[in-house]
Amino acid sequence: QVQLVESGGGLVQPGGSLRLSCAASGRPFGNSTMAWFRQAPGQEREFVASISWIRGSARLYRDSVKGRFTISRDNNGNELYLQMNNLKPEDTAMYYCAGGERWMATKVSSTYTYWGQGTQVTVSS
Numbered sequence: 001q002v003q004l005v006e007s008g009g010g011l012v013q014p015g016g017s018l019r020l021s022c023a024a025s026g027r028p029f030g031n032s033t034m035a036w037f038r039q040a041p042g043q044e045r046e047f048v049a050s051i052s053w054i055r056g057s058a059r060l061y062r063d064s065v066k067g068r069f070t071i072s073r074d075n076n077g078n079e080l081y082l083q084m085n086n087l088k089p090e091d092t093a094m095y096y097c098a099g100g101e102r103w104m105a106t107k108v109s110s111t112y113t114y115w116g117q118g119t120q121v122t123v124s125s
Contacts, residue, residue: 002026002114004097009119016087016123022080022097022116030054030077033100037109038093038121045109048095049082053103060105064090087123094118 008020020036035050049071052058059071070083080097098112106112 002099004099004114004116006095006097006116006119009095009121011122011124012087013125014088014123017083017085018087018121020082020084020095020097020119020121024078024080024097024099024114027099027114028076028078029080029099031103032077033102033105033112034073034077034080035098035100035105035107035112036071036080036082037096037098038091039096039118040093043093045096047107047109050105050107051080052105053077056103056105058105060107062107084121087121089123092121092123094120 005023031053036048039045050060051071054077068086072081096118097116099114100112
């Protein structure tokens with residue numbers, strides 16, 4: 001059974017930082033793209049960042065997080081991270097880890113087969 005388990009969310013003040021982690025099990029993801037999506041209350045799920053397979057270096061970001069967020073993965077490919085700096089109130093959402101079947105990074109949620117349960121990020125003073 002494939003599982004993606006997110007951790008690292010929490011409450012942080014504007015301008016603060018958080019590092020999200022996603023642990024994958026049940027299937028190797030080294031040859032697959034992985035991504036972070038988020039969903040705020042009353043809004044649709046939206047793309048945040050994606051990374052290609054471990055032999056690639058492609059990273060895609062949502063415009064509003066460029067320069068503030070960094071996606072990375074470990075050498076085995078089964079741990080995914082999202083370093084979030086200079087957080088803003090509009091970053092408040094449930095953050096989801098996703099794993100795909102293809103190697104190429106993509107922003108399209110329908111291309112991802114596996115999803116975690118999410119970790120809450122709240123940015124507030």
